[in-house]
Amino acid sequence: MTTDGESDARYPAHWESDIVAADGRTVHVRPIRPDDATAIRRLHGRCSPETIYYRFFTPLPELSDAMLQHFVVVDYVDRMAFVAESGDELIAVARYDRLAGSSDAEVAFLVDDAHQGRGLGAALLELLAAYARQHGIGRFVAETLPDNVRMLKVFQDAGYRVARTWADGTVHVVFPIDPTPSSAAVMAERERRAAARSVAALVNPTRVALVGASRTPGSVGDVLLANLLSARFEGSLWVVNPNAAAVRGIPTVPSLRAIGQPIDLAIVAVRAEELPLVLEDAHAAEVRALVVVTAGFSDIGPEGAEEERRLVASARRLGMRVVGPNSMGVASPAIGLAGTLAPFALEAGGTSVHAQSGPLSLAIVAKLAQASIGIASFVSSGNKADISGNDLLAWWETDERTRCIVLYIEDFGNPRTFARVARRVSATKPILVVKPEREGRSRVEPDRPGVLDTEVAIDALLERTGVLRTQTLEELTELVRLLESQPLPAGDRVAILANTQGPAPLVADAVLRAGLDLAPLEPATVERLGTLGRAAARNPLELGPGVVPADWERALELLLLDATVDAVIISFIPTVVGAPGDPRLLANPLPGGTLRGAPAQSLARAAEIADAVTKVATQRGRDRPKPVVANFLALPGVPERLGAGPRTIPSFDFPESAARALGHAARYARWRARANGTPLELVPLAGDWARDPLDESADEDRELDAEAVAGLLDWLGIPRRAPSGGRREELEGRAVHLRLELIHLERYGPFLRAGLAGDAFRRIGASVAVALPHTDRDVIDFLEAIPGADLVVGSGPYPSDDLVAIVHRLVTLAERRYDVAALTLEPVVGTARGWWARSGRCVVRPLRLEPAMITRSLRAPGSPSPA
Template sequence: MSLEALFNPKSIAVIGASSKPGKIGYAIMKNLIEYGYEGKIYPVNIKGGEMEISGRKFKVYKSILEVPDEVDMAVIVVPAKFVPQVLEECGQKGVKVVPIISSGFGELGEEGKKVERQLVETARKYGMRILGPNIFGVVYTPAKLNATFGPTDVLPGPLALISQSGALGIALMGWTILEKIGLSAVVSVGNKADIDDADLLEFFKDDDNTKAILIYMEGVKDGRRFMEVAKEVSKKKPIIVIKAGRSERGAKAAASHTGSLAGSDTIYTAAFKQSGVLRALTIGEAFDWARALSNLPEPQGDNVVIITNGGGIGVMATDAAEEEGLHLYDDLEQLKIFANHMPPFGSYKNPVDLTGMADGKSYEGAIRDALAHPEMHAIAILYCQTAVLDPRELAEIIIREYNESGRKKPLVVAIVGGIEAKEAIDMLNENGIPAYPEPERAIKALSALYKWSKWKKKHENQ
């Protein structure tokens, strides 16, 4: 069954809606309204009556069966013991998909797992899908849908985020806002009683609003299916996974957290490699890669050029490139074009050192030449903040030149400095140009793009 109703529902019921701030049923109503959802919203609460939230008045229905219209999605926020009954009513009503926020199921052990299985049986009987239980909800920015109790101001963009952990998922939503990372979707999967990572990958594979997928995972229920689907999706779009539970104790903690079978870590590593999944070890690394993979075109060749104003960061970037197996372009005859943009004591050997005297004009000329040169396939622009050039001015130059070039090549940026450097990095990221505060992070993100692109080219026709 398609997951269309999960991401583009025409109408939503919130069962357990509340007008009391601090309650989850209130937060979900508030987020739906304030994020701009344009479909119909029906609050359901056993008490009935009326409620006002964010300046909008609603009639409250005592049961979903009382709602006069069709309901595509029902978000359940009632205590665990009432969920089976409420789900049965959703089935009778013809609801298509049900995110169950409530916890107190499979994560508690065998008894809870049994109830979970019964919920899935009910859903199957009516042709419904369940997301969760034990989740914080779902966001889909193209539909202005924020049915979560997380932050309201999620930035729209091309990255889909799937999280098995609720608290971490909410924290990551907040983090993406701070770091100017745009999201197409956020999906909390919790116990994965029904809808799992593989189902979501299948949806995002054909979703035009999603360019890359990032998953925080503690375990999978059906490993073989996940790997088969991941392999198909990786041929079209990159998948990054943060797989927790690498250590023995971590695996045990994952089992008690979402009732997950974590399994042997070496098996996961091998399986990810086979299916083209990029495995990140930290949150920072995962998002660094995701920035590049969701915004940049694939490289059309192996030649990387580093342009810098500081010998030190140039060397650090070169070390990182070597460790990552990236090929630095070394045709000196061709690299000579950069001599036009530097003083006589600069170096046009790659890394191209424009020297600390580099101003806006030097960078502009060097960037333009690199973007136009047919044998320079990927570019890393590095900048150490000096009094000669305001980092924000450099950011404007990069944005303009990259846009005018048609964004045909991957380009990453690292700017090292103070508050102005941070502002410049934010400007670049808001414009879909991956920018970082350290040269190594920029190079490793570029390397992740190369790794996926090479895997894809190798497996495309298999």
């Protein structure tokens, strides 16, 4: 029997975590402790007779001391339990007990009646299974009563392959606890729903309170209240100030609990030392979420960071999510919520924005406002101590107001979660990030094993997820304008419609630099365009300065009807033609041959042409509308006319801007149209990799010796010896040599990299890196993208099933062993007989597995991002 002292010494504190329940509130979960006996007794006493009967199969009004001792004293290996806390009370417990001499363990749950229906059983099952896998347990078994529908549903809905048998009036349940595509999908969907509900209190509240409203003009509390009042919030707004009867003419309340109603969102602008008292008050008022504008936490140094950790930990234990500290606020213009420090009003629209940097977050929305881009919701996360971009993506994924998503983030939080969530969201809504490439950074040599350049990693992660990377706010704004107003192009072929010879070549060059092609135009289109009086109808199409708006209308219509055209760029520059007084003049002549500013007649003609192209582009849409963008050199009034129809045509000051935005849109369209493939299922591996355990006190990575690497490859099932006849084919020169690498970056997650090995690599000098594949199609695309892969002709079908199997096992390793920092297989030899890895190198890192790495638990407050 394990004693209390032994139990305390082995207590796995790093498995403490926070989860988001199905109702969006947070719950603290931790391993059970011997001193939980009193709280367990209270939990048992609060449960209904029915709940107790379902758990113990017999009426049990009270736990005996012996039973209580058995429940709370575990060895954290063969006997384990997690408890869920709400405030000072335990509200649920889940446990397993290994069956003697077996890798099976019996699992059982008890959830407080008042907290049933919050998804706690499912969340605890996921956590318990993850812990059990780390201790050699492969299956869970359970006995339950047939009418215990809730518990049976927890097992069935978990996504595991559950087998059920009936005997002696009970249901016997057995299921393997290794993750499956189904269980991963279930986990992800529960994570999405819970995160979305927690974010709803932030960006779609009905009851809001401002804590710290001030009578001092220009203070933070004053600016926040002024913005809230000017936006005319649709819900209920309370102002909390214990020292004033009214602020800005609004009656105040002394505290949150004095409101007497549950509060969705509390915006807090008080001194840092007052926040603990505000938390207690918020808990009493049943506040769901806090926006902490107060600075002076991790933004000022280590001491502030520790205060921030305690703040978030306390809030989560009380069931609340936190934005900030050091936040610039939140806004949802459509409902009149403007809880920000912005010195300008935000108009409602379809773009949602999350920015980590406070001042820059306001710069982003200001830039969007200048471009007449409306905001669906805005969240400045400041120090990002709790709510992250991953949480917000879960809400925006199904938010009807959000059509486009903008992120400015300094890191990806949990990169595995980001990769999973962003890929799912990008399938239906574009996600844009502002992440400039760092200048002066040291690029890593491409052939250095086990090391991946940061910029290469970022690009690979964004490519995997379909996220569009922009370098500047200007580029971001251009792309948002296009994506907000135009359909995605079906391909890369662009037609250019211009009125003079001057700009057309510039536009064409810009199109090619953006990675697009000039549409060849169908012969029928060329023939019809000839009727407009053009001697040479081609792409770019130059109409000339003397054409009338009807010619523009007809030309654009023909280009949009052409099957070889995927998008159209319109370029218009006013020109000097005809006699003085001609309305097509750019400017009126003055004595001496000089010109003065554009006359009203020229602007009117430009507006007429804008009306003509708008009519065609928006009112004569086909089954698959094509994007149309314009370059009118920002003539006064023209952009407004381009937005007069049902669908705005974005006008750009420079042709390069139009082409660049169109290039981004085309790449995003290709990504969305790709074949998705089937989710990869981890390769079943027997036992665990037999090697010396890592020294968790070490602070450096270390390379394993050849014997340990051989054992790792054998455990993974990667062949190290040539198949029959394979070595002969290699010696005869009928083989291909590859380098395959798994590289696990702590900030950005796991990646695969591949290239030809040996002399072939030195000749080609290139490799391909991708974020960890999620589907079988991802694996095929990765192998087909290897530079020089066409040289494998003669070695059999490529990529062959056995090469795909090797990559599949590298993916399994990345998901099973987070302590593998890098594994390089070189050479991986391929012949018509098969593929094998002749040798390898492996670097491991000292790493303690935490719940946020392998479950839908939240990252521990103040902890670095788990990779």
